[in-house]
Each structure stands twice: as structure tokens, then as C-alpha cells.
Amino acid sequence: MAHVDDKLGNAGEMLQNVVAWPLGILFKLLDLPISAIQRLIGIRRMPWFFLLPNLAFFGLFVILPLLMNLAYSVTGGTQLFLQDRPITGTEQYRFLFDCGSYADPLTCREDRFWKGIFNTSIFIFFQVSFMVLFSLITALVLNREIRARGFWRAVFFFPVLLSPVVVALIWKWILLRDGILNAFLVSIGLDRILFFVSPEWAMFWAVFVSIWAHLGFYTLILLAGLQAIQPDLYEAAEMDGTSKERVFFRITLPLLWPNMLVVIVLALIKGVQVFDEVYVLTGGGPGTATQFIVQYIYNTAFTNQVQNFGLASAASMVLGVVLFILTLTQLAATRRRDNG
Amino acid sequence: MKTSLKLLAASSAFAIIACGAASAQTELRMMWYNDGNEGEVMQSILDRFETTHPEISVTLDVVPYQAVLESLPIQLAAGNGPDIARVTDLGGLSQYYLDLRPHLQDAAYWETNFGPFLKWLDPDGDAINGFMTQLTVTGPYINRTLFEQADVDVPGAGATWEDWAAAVNEVAAALDIPIPMAWDRSGHRVAGPAIAQGALMFDAEGNPALVDEGLQRMSQMLYDWHKDGTMSQELWSSVSGSTYLGANEDFANANVVMYMSGSWQIPQFASTIGDAFDWWAVPAPCGPAACTGMPGGAALAAIGDTEHPEEVAILMEYLAQEDVLAEFYGQTLFIPGHLGLAANGIEFATDDPRAAHALATFSAAVPTISPVAYQLQGYPSNRVLFNALISRLNEAIVGEISLEDAYARMESDVTAQLAESSR
Numbered sequence: 145m146a147h148v149d150d151k152l153g154n155a156g157e158m159l160q161n162v163v164a165w166p167l168g169i170l171f172k173l174l175d176l177p178i179s180a181i182q183r184l185i186g187i188r189r190m191p192w193f194f195l196l197p198n199l200a201f202f203g204l205f206v207i208l209p210l211l212m213n214l215a216y217s218v219t220g221g222t223q224l225f226l227q228d229r230p231i232t233g234t235e236q237y238r239f240l241f242d243c244g245s246y247a248d249p250l251t252c253r254e255d256r257f258w259k260g261i262f263n264t265s266i267f268i269f270f271q272v273s274f275m276v277l278f279s280l281i282t283a284l285v286l287n288r289e290i291r292a293r294g295f296w297r298a299v300f301f302f303p304v305l306l307s308p309v310v311v312a313l314i315w316k317w318i319l320l321r322d323g324i325l326n327a328f329l330v331s332i333g334l335d336r337i338l339f340f341v342s343p344e345w346a347m348f349w350a351v352f353v354s355i356w357a358h359l360g361f362y363t364l365i366l367l368a369g370l371q372a373i374q375p376d377l378y379e380a381a382e383m384d385g386t387s388k389e390r391v392f393f394r395i396t397l398p399l400l401w402p403n404m405l406v407v408i409v410l411a412l413i414k415g416v417q418v419f420d421e422v423y424v425l426t427g428g429g430p431g432t433a434t435q436f437i438v439q440y441i442y443n444t445a446f447t448n449q450v451q452n453f454g455l456a457s458a459a460s461m462v463l464g465v466v467l468f469i470l471t472l473t474q475l476a477a478t479r480r481r482d483n484g
Numbered sequence: 485m486k487t488s489l490k491l492l493a494a495s496s497a498f499a500i501i502a503c504g505a506a507s508a509q510t511e512l513r514m515m516w517y518n519d520g521n522e523g524e525v526m527q528s529i530l531d532r533f534e535t536t537h538p539e540i541s542v543t544l545d546v547v548p549y550q551a552v553l554e555s556l557p558i559q560l561a562a563g564n565g566p567d568i569a570r571v572t573d574l575g576g577l578s579q580y581y582l583d584l585r586p587h588l589q590d591a592a593y594w595e596t597n598f599g600p601f602l603k604w605l606d607p608d609g610d611a612i613n614g615f616m617t618q619l620t621v622t623g624p625y626i627n628r629t630l631f632e633q634a635d636v637d638v639p640g641a642g643a644t645w646e647d648w649a650a651a652v653n654e655v656a657a658a659l660d661i662p663i664p665m666a667w668d669r670s671g672h673r674v675a676g677p678a679i680a681q682g683a684l685m686f687d688a689e690g691n692p693a694l695v696d697e698g699l700q701r702m703s704q705m706l707y708d709w710h711k712d713g714t715m716s717q718e719l720w721s722s723v724s725g726s727t728y729l730g731a732n733e734d735f736a737n738a739n740v741v742m743y744m745s746g747s748w749q750i751p752q753f754a755s756t757i758g759d760a761f762d763w764w765a766v767p768a769p770c771g772p773a774a775c776t777g778m779p780g781g782a783a784l785a786a787i788g789d790t791e792h793p794e795e796v797a798i799l800m801e802y803l804a805q806e807d808v809l810a811e812f813y814g815q816t817l818f819i820p821g822h823l824g825l826a827a828n829g830i831e832f833a834t835d836d837p838r839a840a841h842a843l844a845t846f847s848a849a850v851p852t853i854s855p856v857a858y859q860l861q862g863y864p865s866n867r868v869l870f871n872a873l874i875s876r877l878n879e880a881i882v883g884e885i886s887l888e889d890a891y892a893r894m895e896s897d898v899t900a901q902l903a904e905s906s907r
Contacts, residue, residue, distance in 0.1 A: 221907035224561035230907050250885065255893070321662075321718060340722035343882070427723030431882035435724045443725050446554050449576055449867035450901040 210464070216457035222450055229454070236458035257459055259432045260440035263347075267422075267436060268415035270351045275411045276404065279359050283366035284396075297367075301360035311357045312424035319349060340426055343433035350422045350434045357421060358414065362407045369403030370396070402480060409474035416466055437463055510795045512542045514784075515556060515569040517549040520751035522617070525815040533802050540795050560787065567790040568799070570617055572782050574604040575864030581605060581613035582786035587797030588612065594804065597824050605783055607864050614785035615804050616821025617812070621846045621853065622676045622746040622777035624648070624769070625753070628762035630741050634658035638766070645677060645705060645769045649714050652741040663716045665709065666731035667744040669723070671870025674877070676778035677744075678702040679856045680771030685869065686859060694869050694898055695891045698773060703877050703887060710881045721882045726871035732756075735763070746777070747846035751817040754839040765842035768849060776854040779861050781821055819847055865902060872897040 182190055212226070217236055219229035244251030249258035286297050303311060318324045319339045326336045339345040373396065381391045397404075419438035422428070428435035435443075437459070445456035514530075516523055523546050530542045545566065547555075552571060559565040560580040571577055583606075585591050591612060594602070598615045605613040631638050634655040639647045649665065656664035667673055679685070682698030709715040719731050735743040736756045750765075757763050768777040784803065786796045802808065806824060813820045813830050817839060820826045832843055860866055872894045880890035 220904060222905050224558065232907075250889070253896075338718050338722075341717040427727050429724040429727075429878075429882075430717070430721035431879045431884040432724050433882070433884075439724075446558070447726065448871060448901065449573065449865060450905040451557065452901070452904050455904075 213457045213460050213464070216453050217461050218454075220454045222452070224453070232454065236454045237461075239455065240458055240462065254455070256432060256435065256440055256443075257437075260435055260437040263432070263434060264416060264418070264436045266347065267351060267354075267418060267434075268412060270347075271354050271415050271418075272408060272411045274351065275355050275359065275362060276408055278355060279362035279366055279407065280400075280404070282359060282363045283370055286363065286367055287370045300363055303357045304360040306357065308357065308420040309424050311353060312421045315349065315353045315356075316425055341430050343430055346426045346430055346434050350418075350426055353425055354415075354418065354421055358411075362411060365407050365410075366400065366403055369400045373399045402477065405477040405480070406474065409470060409477055413467060413470045413474065416463065416470065509538070510540050510792050512540060512568065512790075512792060512795060512799060513566040514542055514544050515552065515566040516544050516546050517552050517570060518546060519549075519748050520755070520816060522751075522812075522816040522818070525812055529803065529808060529812065533799065537798065537802070540799060542799060560789070563789050565787045565789055567792060567796050568614075568784060568786055570782055570784050572780070573867060574781075574783055574785075575607045575862060576867060577785070578606050578608075578613070578864060580788055581611065582788040582790060582793055582796065583609075583611035583613065584786055584793075584797050584800055585612045587793055588801060590801075597806075597822050598804075599823065601781075601783070601821055604862050605785060607862055614783045614800065615809075617782045617784050618748065618816070618818035619779065619781045619821040619826075619850070620747045620819065621779055621849045622673055622744070622768075623846060623849055624742050624744045624766055625735065625749065625842070626652075626742045626764050626766055627735070627738060627740065628764040630655050630659055630661060630738070630761070632762075638764075639769075641767060642770055642775065645680075645771065648742060648769050649705075649709060653714055655741045661739065661741055663719075663731070663734060663740045664714050665742045665744070666715060666719055666734060666740045667706075668731065668746075669720050669727065669729040669874060669878070671726065671867075671872070671874040672778055672780060673744055673746070674702065674706070674873055675860060675870065676768060676776050676857060677771065678873075679778075679854050679860070680768065680774045680776050681705075682771065682773040683856070685856055686863075692863065692865070692869055692898060692902070694873060694894050698771075699873070700887075700891065701771070703880075703890070706877065707881055707887055717882070720878050724875070724878070726875045746780070747819050747842070750839050750842045750846075753842075754817065754834055754836050757838075758836070759838075763838050763842075765845040767845060768852070774854040774856075775852060776857050777849060778857050779850070779853050781819075783821075817843060819843065819850075865905065868898055868901045868905075872901075 181193060185193065215226055216229070218231060218233055219226065220232040220235065221229050223229050240254050240257050242253040243249075243258065246252075246258070249255045249262055252258045282300055286293060286300065290296065316323075320326070321336060321338060325339075330336060337345065339349055377395050377399075378391065381395060386394075417438060418436055419442070422434055422436060423439055423442075426434040428439050441456045441459045441463070444452050444459065514526075516526065523544065527544055530544060534541055552569070553573065556565065556569060556571070557573075557577060560577060565580065584594075588594065594612045594615070598612075601616045601619075602610075602612055605611075626638065628638065631651075636651055636654045636658065639651050643651075652664040655661065675683075675685070678699045678701075681701040683696055683702065684698065685692065685694065687693040706715070710717055710720065719729055719734075723729055730745065731740055731743055732745065732749055732752060734740045735745075736753065738761055747765075753763050768775050784800070786793075786800055790796050803812075804822075806822065809820065809822050810825055810830060812818075813822070813825065813832075815833050817832055817834055820830055826847075832840065834840060860869070863869075876885070876890040876893045876897065879885050879893075880887045885893065
């Protein structure tokens, strides 16, 4: 037996040498220029050197487009290239914010922008509330010793893997006049419901489909939080004869709160950005009942014959400010969670 | 060994010659969308072109129609467009077209045969940018089998929209058909009937003036039809903005008695419906001002940013030849946008009497089209008017705003967009 172990040990050592040898050469080769750079810029500045590729990528694909968007938002006309566009200053912003009353989109000059904000707010309110509630319930159930737990976890996570367009098309086929759901309603003697004609139903299904598609992701975050709670706490509570409700409200929920906060903020950010699923599912209709702010931006920039990039950019900047605030909140929440 | 060397040398020489030939070949890209079988027909014509012109290869990039509407303008503005594109926003993209005139061998042929349509592509000049792959006329189809089953007379020539609404409601009620009347969700489709009701679309100076009594009359009619069930809320109300939606599938499934669309549906109905029922094109219903649909169509336009204008012109001249176009229109069942062929008649590749009748009906409608409709079609920013019309009218139909508010919003939308485009 010892003989076999020796043989295995030797083989492992050999493999290590085979792998280590070229790596060693590679590191030595890399060491030459890196040492030279270190001598040139000093060891204190070396972290910047290592961050440079990432910073360049971030700058090129995030900061630069953001600055360009800002520049477009202070220009007008339909020309594509910035240098050809006349500068209009804050005119696009004034156009967006020109309202008789912000509570009534119909009094605004650009009523669809405000309808987009109004619809997005309603969507976020219901979507985030129910998303958190259902993902918490799902996580609590999946955290218990149930039969085929792995299977159920996979079932709830599966929709997350689907493309938003696929999700929307699947549900559209279910909900159409001649879809599966209406066929079922008719088969049990009820009338067909034209789901995409009623503003209330359209908003309901936009929220429902969004929750169905993303529930698994948030459940996973909460599940991780639940599994991080020390079992001793539950054992101690059980020995004390604490009721299940009290255990939930006094142990589970407070200890899960940092994860909940992350879920809430992430769901808020995703909610503000909602576009693809709802665009395919309802097209923003009926009327403008499910037309959200991102669709407004898309329509303004691309679907009109006069492609108003300036106005779309101004609306994007407004959206960007909201997302920035939400991101800061999310960072603060994450920091708070990490600090216990 | 010697044989191997010889083989190697020969294959190397062949490779060099082949590479040389390939590098001498000019590659052209043509952006294309399909309504029916026209992509296949065009591809077979291009294959023949390549055999007679080995120095030019053409790639047919078939894209969704939405990409032609939304992505192509951005590509053209960025200078990354194709060499040739099939477009429907004829005048709206005129700034990006190539003037083929200096490269054509026989510009007079183009002027003679495509004369009036050249202006659609270049409203302010006299350039030759391309030719119409199809001329379209908007108008309704009916399911004549349903009329016969319901024992309702099909309204005759000169029938008004009100007459048709009454008739299709009678048919739908008798046979329990869910949608008596359906229209494509498109401002272009509404424009013809609005002109029939007296809409002028432009003021005395020729500036766009969308909202007038005629347009209000048609809008009110459409509004009322959605409320009383003549038209289904599902089609127009299930999307937002200016999104296009057709009722062709519902019509093909016999869920619709009358469908307001246009001549481009003929090849599709010939293949999807066939003889399942009598789908019948009828003349444009009348209003107080006219009995008119809207003209329109798609054009194959050469793009100005091409690096190969000479080769593009060679290809366009080949495609615009009378015999080639006769084959194209005949195979695709498209109304010809070539005056010579229109006058001499096309041998359409169909033995379907419904398709033949539809082609005859729409061809006969061309002379009855109102001059206002031609003026609107030739207006480069007509989609601004169409989009304002359909999106705001729809908001009124679903109850978000009143019709009066919708009219005010139509006007402010048009004013704001035209102001933006004129900066």
C-alpha cells in the first residue's frame, strides 16, 4: 500500500515539475519588463499599472459613452456625428421638464416621458415588493429539508438562464387571444380575456413575467444568506421553546436583512432598466400603459423618422442619475452587510 | 519526387491565379427585406448576373423589415451602409442615395420608365437613385366566402366606409366572426381613407397640416368602430407608439370579414390562404372627397457611400432591364413600378383567380388615387405625419386621452419633430 502511495507521490511531483517548468519560464520572461517598469515608475505606482487594462476598458466602454451621452444631450438636430450637431444647451432638458403639473403627465409638453416615469414607478412598486416577498418565501422553502431539494432549486433558477426575449415570447403565446390560458378559460366555461387590451391586465402580466423570470436569482442571494445563519441560534431558540413566528422575526429576518437590502436595491435597479421583456410582451401597450422610460428613450432615438438623439440622451441622463443614486445605495447596503 | 514537385507548383500557380481573380472581383452588398418570395426571386436573378459579370459578386443581406426602418438610417448616417438597399422610406433617406445618372449608359430609359417614381426618391432634385421593386396601393380585402355564407350582398362600386361597416357587421353577427373589420396599425393605411373623407394633409403653402375636418371625420369613425366592436381593440391597442401590426394572420384564419391593408399582401395570401376561402380585393371605399387608397412601394436604391459606384450602376442597369423586371414582378406578384411594363401588362406567375383578381383590382385603383395621396407619399417627412396620427389616435382609442387632445398632440408632435429635423 505504501509502495502505491510512493508511486502516486512521485507521479504527482513529476506532473508538478512538468507544469511548473514552463510557468517558471513565463514568469521569468514577464519579470523582466515588469521589473523595468517598477524601476521606472516606482513600487507605489505599480497598482495603477495593474489596474490600467481594466481602467482602459471601463473608460472606453462606460465613461466615454457616458460623456458622449452628456454631450449629445446638449445638442439638437438629427445629425449622427457630434461635430455636426448644433449646441442647444439645456433646451432638451427644459423640453422634458416643461410641465403644468408633474402629477399629471398630460399637462407636460413631452407627455410620454412622464408617462414612462409614471409607469416605471408603478411597475417598480409592485415588481420589487412582490419579488422580495416571493423570493423570500421561495428561499425559506428551499432552505428546508424537502424532498428533491436540488431539483426544486434548479426549477426556480432555470428561468434566469433564459433570454428575456424568449421569456416574453413564451408568455405572449400563453396569453394571446388564442393562447393556452384563454383556451383553458374557455374549456372551463369562462369567457376569453384579452389580456393585452386591458391596461390593468397588461401591467399585471408585465410584473408577473418579470418576477417569474428573475425570481431564481434573488432567491439564490437570500438562500445564501439563510445558509450563513448559524444553526446554533435555531437550536438555542428551539431549546427555549420559542415559537416559529418569533424565530422568524427575531432571528431569521434580522440576520437576513443585509441580503434583503441587496435584493431590494438590485431589484430596484433592474426595475428602472426594464425594457426587453415588456417590449416584446406588450409592446408598451395598450396605448402607453406599459411604456416604460427605457422604451421612451429607444423610441425617441430610433423608431421615429426624426431620430431625436438629443432628447433621448437628455432622458438617458435623467435615468442615469436615478440609477447612480440607486447604485450608491446598493454599495452602501453591501458595505453594511460585509461589515456585519 | 518530380511528380510531387510538379503538382505542388501547379497547385501553387492555381492558388495564385485564384487569389488574383478573387481580389479583382468587386463585392457588393444589397440590404433586402421580404414580404413574400421576392428574396428568392432576386437571388436567382443575382446568380445569373454573377455568371454574366464574373468581376462582380453580390451578397443579398436579408434583414427584418424593422431593421430597414430603424437600423439602416443609422448605418447610412455613420457611412457604414450597404451598396444598395431596398427601402420604403423613399424620400426620407434621399440624402444618402447615389446619383446613378453619370454612371448609366442610358439615363433616358430610366426617365421614360421610372419617371414619376424617381421624384419619390429625390423630391428636390432630378437624380436617378434607383427603381421601384414594387408599386403598392392600399385597399381592403374581404372574405367573400363569409359574405356568401351569411347571405349578405357585397357592397358595390361607390360604397362608402359606412356601407362597408354595416355590411361586415351583418356578416360577423350572422356567423359569429370575432373581428368584423381590421386595419393594419399604420398611419399610412389611415391616410388614404382620411383623404377620402376630405383630409388635405397640407396647407395652401404646401406645409404639412395634418389635422383638418377630413382627418377628424376618419379618426372619429375609427374611434367609434373600436367602441362598437366593428374593429377589435386587440390589434391596435395591444402595442404602443407607432409600432406596425398587421391583421394578415387573423384574416388568413378567417377571423376577419374585411381587412384594410394593401397590394403587397397578394403573394402571401396566395400561398397562405390559397383556395381555403375566397379572399377578394375590393376597390377603395369612398368618402365625400374621393374613393382612394394610398400609393407607396419599395425601391431599390443605390447608396452614395459605396466605394464601387461603377459596379453598382452596372448591377442596377442589369436589374432595371425590362425583361429582368418583367420576370421579377411576374414571379413576385408585385404591381410593376415600370411604366412600360405597366402599360403592356405583366404575365403574373399565378393561376389563382383570387390573386389575379386582386392584382387587377389594385392595378385598376392606381388611376383613381387622389392627388393629395400622391403629394403625401412624395413628402419626405411623411412618416412624421403617419406616426403622429397612428400613435395619438391609438391613445384616444384606448381611453388615455380624448380625441380633441389627440388632435392637439398630433399637431404638436409634428411641429416638434419637423423643427428638430430642420436644425
